[in-house]
Amino acid sequence: MNLPEKVTLIEVGPRDGLQNESNQVPTEAKISFIKSLKKAGIQEMELTSFVSPKWVPQMKDASEIIENCLDETRNYVLAPNRKGVDRVMETECKNIALFVGVSETFNKKNINKTTKESLEELIPIIKELKENGFFVRTCISTAFYCPYEGKVDPKNVLDLCREFVESGVDELSVADTIGMANPKDSYNLFSLLKKELPSVLLTAHFHDTRGMALANIFACLQAGVTRFDSSAGGLGGCPFAPGATGNVATEDVVYMLHQMGIQTGINLDQLLEAVDGIKEYVSRPIESKYYRVSQSREKQNTK
Template identity: 45%
Template sequence: MALPAAVKIVEVGPRDGLQNEKDFVPTATKIELVNRLSAAGFPNVETTSFVSPKWVPQMADAADVMAGIERRPGTLYSVLTPNLRGLEGALAARADEIVIFGAASEAFSQKNINCSIAESIERFRPVTEAAKQQGLRIRGSLSCALGCPYQGDVPVSAVVDVVERFASIGCDEIDIADTIGVGTPKRTREVYEAVTRVFPRERLSGHFHDTYGQALANIYAALLEGITIFHASVAGLGGCPYAKGATGNVATEDVLYLMNGLGIDTGVDLNQVVAAGDFISTALGRQNASRAGKALLAKSRNEAACA
């Protein structure tokens, strides 16, 4: 299959990238990050989570973040909502899209939420029904689609099964997520070849972690299967709690550099994203995890010094 002319990049840094930070990130910093990403041209920014502060203290300021951001016309601002209470928060905050989570691995589902995959999906049914009544867009994120930290290999048939379950409760878009970053291009293509038989190709996305350095290769493999929606996290924010020391989310700057090199339009300004990555890395006091981001930033500073 020929490469697409354009793709949609979903920026997940503000939510997926920051949620596991041990030290609380100031609300103003989160708002500034979202505003910078919006200005860069992302069509979709995963902004925060309406979850219990007891379980995810980093997202305790979800309502304040949503109230403080400058909304860019045409940009979807997504929030994670695990239950009806979270949905109430999302509606009050005027979210454009809610995100629900399920797993392709029974072992992962039992270990993390003490129920089967089927039970976990059914728990979301009242949430999605209520969201549809309110006109909200719904995205389902399917974790451990390419491997599980507990059971290891995840059968392709299991991924297909959960995609069908997500579709049955009204998901408009479904993310195929390599949660622990063990996937390879061969398995990536096998999974997409199978799931595109049961769900529209244009409404499937790729969410790849870079634990084993395979994320960009897997994105390219997904492109070859006709996938045109990809998730990425500015400056590579976000770790992988199931693979100690791993980098986690693929860096947005690296993905944009790849797409630019392939001549694929994203509608996103790479230079602005590089600046946003530098901003949040400095704010967190950590090294920028994006290779392209660091290289382009160094190049820019060198050129400025020589001017």
């Protein structure tokens, strides 16, 4: 098997994990969640996003989150448009995440622009950000399937990714937004991207809608990918993608990798403490496999 010695996990729970949460999570709870995740050894994290509070009210406290949670680790703030980018540039954060959907329909429903229109807006912004010393991460949504258009052509994914690489982005996070990819899909797409775009950091982002996320991650390991997005507790879901449930759970990924002898630098026990801390504030139960097993053992030990 072609397995790396070390993998980097980018924690997306505080942003992607909470953005679609129906309960309004208190700012103090978010800050505590973020700091607990950092204590577990997370070195890269999506903190929050500058989006319209009308459309994503959960992110209305973005400025306060940034003010309290920036440190020496790599902290990303998501910005969907020029206005969001300008707001990030007013902070001390120097790591920004942009996003665009391969699917025209998804992109239109998400940010009311076609994919081409998004490109035309983002490419000059990327060049400006790079001139100002930013690390730029671009999230590529609906890279496998679209809830409106069906299966996405890998060539379209490659063409879009190439545009961003040529504009100077540092990282591409390529997403199975609605959790329909299978291991063969994952291996083939990421093998193609690794071959054609060797100069960029390549990250895989899987939702566990159909229970395939860990298998897809394993397939990506075989393709040479060593960076993965994940969400503590498996929190998440996209408000613009019907049927998209939570991201793959960080604790499940860490457990699988550690069992295979792959280092992550993350402490599982402390990670579970972070999940415990946010659990009471979210509306849905924590369903990650490792968390449920740990809770069962804890109950047995207290009998």
